[in-house]
Amino acid sequence: MNTEYNPQAVESKWQQSWQDTNLFRVDMKGDKPKYYLLEMFPYPSGRIHMGHVRNYTIGDVVARYKTMRGHNVLHPMGWDAFGMPAENAAIASKIHPKKWTYENIDYMRTQLKKMGFSYDWNREIATCDPEYYKWEQLFFIQMYNKGLVYKSRAFLNWCEQCKTVLANEQVVEGQCWRCGSQVFLKEHDQWFFKITAYAQELLDDIEKLKKGWPERVLSMQKNWIGRSTGTLIRFQIEGTSDDIEVFTTRPDTLYGATFMSIAPEHPLVKALSAGTGQEDKVRDFVNKTLQVDTFTRTSDLYEKEGVFTGRYCINPLTGFKMPIYVANFVLYDYGTGAVMAVPSHDQRDFDFAKKYGLKIIVVIQPEGESLDSETMECAYEGEGVLVNSGEFNGMKNTDAMEAITKHLQAQGRGSATVNFRLRDWGISRQRYWGAPIPMVYCEKCGTVPVNIEDLPVILPENVELTGTGISPISQDESFVNTTCPACGGKARRETDTMDTFVESSWYFLRYCSPHSHDKPFDKAEVHYWMPVDQYIGGIEHAILHLLYARFYTKVLRDLGYVDFDEPFERLLTQGMVIKDGAKMSKSKGNVVDPEDLIKNYGADATRLFCLFAAPPEKDMDWSDKGIEGSYRFLSRLWRLVFDMKDQLRSADASADVPPKSMEALKRKTHQTIKKVTEDIEKRFRFNTAIAAMMELVNDLYRAKETASSPGEFAVVREAVQSLIVMLSPFVPHITQELWEAMGNTGQLLRMSWPEFDPNWCEEQEVTVAVQVNGKLRATVTVAKDADQETVEERAFAEANVKRFLEGADIKKVIYVPNKIINIIAPLR
């Protein structure tokens, strides 16, 4: 053992040892309770960043802790390896995405090993491996056969920069989640996963997640699913037998519906305007609107405009001829893409009606007021009583909602319905580096799934990447041209690839049996390990990945693969790593490279600071000075053991009765064990756990000065030994080295977690605060659980207490044992 703490030497020594002994290998043998700890796997972008370091350090503490508590812990790692950066790198520097990806994986694996994370590398997976995406293609076909996958032509979010469509979840404030450029709507053929079929279940099962997931994530998911109840109403288009369908949450205002607004993307637009003389105007308006990016279109400031289609529809209750407008504010995506407009009771419709001179009819009167459609200056959106509403006049509007819906139902013109904001998940990507969609287009048979025996549909490697926006594999004739699985005739393959979020929707299942060749995963293995007991990752996936994975789990359940409803029992969303008040980014120049930290301070100091600087769920401020503090602490720990190593080696840690001089240290030791155990177990508060261990080190430095006899060193040894074991999940390398230096053998990961003795956790003397009229006037030290009389006697003896009691009558004394005594004594 060296005098000086040299992290590099210590860390590489033990990393080698762990690898050589397969220390982190797990399987489902044994009678220990299982524990599945999962961190969100990284995209192999090239190097790990501080966000990974923080995420995986938190996970590693829990994994090691649970192992030491006697659990059989599955702690896997892999690569979310399909995705656009690989392709962009290929376009920019002519490296094949596969080569680029696998080189990155190799480098990042080395980096993760240098951090000392306890992954079972035997279970490593990369989603770009055909052995992985083969099963995804199988799921796709099975979902297709079950009606959970369909193809449709629709207006979709298009990112010009990435040359691909995006799912709704991947558009943030009208911008691409990946590159930040503006998103436009563009008409496309797309494959969809029918996530809406699970909308209600996804919402209902949030209840099951309440005990283990952060409230914040659940409320975001609830918002996203966006359930609202209302009425579906069919309006007949004048002069035809066709209908326009509308979803409304205000059927009570139907008598006031005086016109109709439909989205520019609505498929009826063309037909409606045909032959009315409005055709040109409508076409120009639609084209103009479609050119506006999504962000502008959905902003409050965007001018509300519309064009009359030249047609009318009939209000089913009043028979009123409602002009049909194409309006730029109507979302094709929500409800039916058409809205019945009630200008008297909806501000937007009111503004629109004023602008285009459309009729306004008041149908709800608020109590004690009388609105007049001629004079009203804004819409009335509140509650009231129905007027101008035929047989419903006089009814409260809240009652009228149901009554009118029933009435419509009887006429065959409407029905009560539930509408979700959630849209089906569009998964086609017009990009190369992804899993091919296993479908074939046959001239005779139409769209046909690939035969299951023919999977995987391998992504061709010999392609040219130009970045022009045409799917590269569509250029590969040998890939595209195939035979129809049904009739054997000439056919063409689908050339879009799947959204990479599909891969991350089930990778946690593959980890359970990563080498399974004949099926996606072994049922018994999955049954043993799943669900994930603790999932850890960034809040940025609150909706995206976490919603998709929940959906996919339910689909796989319905396909008979798994028998649980939710994949992740508990979720911890860790905060971002911030420096100088901003998220680390190249453009801001505030990036800290973990590799430099490992080089300068070692992995242990890096891990320690990540855990100590803030509680895991909060954003963490990076501080260059802070990591020096962590390094200082580890050096202090090193010296402590080094200075005493001879005495510690010869001391007997099992001596039961400590000498008087060491009672305080023994007490502190057991208090620290209790605190650290509870902080990890109950609260995930690693920062306070570390603070407690720092206190113990401070006390040990004091004890070191006074200890001389073997009996005293026995207590010191117990303290140091417990400390090293407890610190090992946090800083596994230095602790292992010190463990050995003290004359112990074996891996700390195989040691059991120290137990505290409750008798030694309690102080025998306590400091009781003495208050007079609620203000602190003194403190007295008394025996633990001293009775009130004793404490009172001591309290009254305090000079400062006497001073404040002078000229006062003691009315009442409140005593909380071991804490506080409050003397209530108002002045005379």
Place this chain on the structure above:
RNA sequence: GCCCGAGUGGCGGAAUUGGUAGACGCAAGGGACUUAAAAUCCCUCAGAGCUUGGCUCUGUACCGGUUCAAAUCCGGUCUCGGGCACCA
């Protein structure tokens, strides 16, 4: 606009059930050791005041309330962060 969270020293943060606010660390200042520096060790460190080895007052975004006692509970306000949002 609706729905969540948060607000404590110069800074990161602690106070777990309402019971001594500021643990632990960083920064800063002072001292010891040293030829010197680094490292290390020790001390001070919320603000104001005073009769200064100690004591008083104020203090957990702001205003008010409940309570013997509030950072913690309740009502209101402000600020910041996040989500949803022309959602029919």
